[in-house]
Amino acid sequence: MASLTIDNLEDGVLSRLRSRADAHGTSVEDEAAAILRNSLAEPSRPTGADLADAIHELFAPFGGVELEIPPRVPLRDPPRFDERYDP
Numbered sequence: 001m002a003s004l005t006i007d008n009l010e011d012g013v014l015s016r017l018r019s020r021a022d023a024h025g026t027s028v029e030d031e032a033a034a035i036l037r038n039s040l041a042e043p044s045r046p047t048g049a050d051l052a053d054a055i056h057e058l059f060a061p062f063g064g065v066e067l068e069i070p071p072r073v074p075l076r077d078p079p080r081f082d083e084r085y086d087p
Contacts, residue, residue, distance in 0.1 A: 006032075 014028075021031035 017031060017035075018028055021028045024031060024034075026034070
């Protein structure tokens with residue numbers, strides 16, 4: 001089995017880890033290993049997922065809304081800078 005050393009762990013995180021280990025009747029090392037094992041057992045989300053897909057997934061349980069998409073219209077003419085503006 002491999003070993004892992006974590007440097008610069010905040011005191012509060014270590015304190016919560018100790019409390020969690022005490023609650024589960026395990027050592028701090030065993031609790032940290034269980035946390036890593038459980039979090040890595042979950043299927044990971046693809047990185048760089050489309051923001052729209054992420055928002056849809058987040059709000060899908062609340063139901064959907066069908067929005068009317070307005071028709072496309074031609075763009076206005078671009079401004080001209082070759083003529084002097086005289087109000």
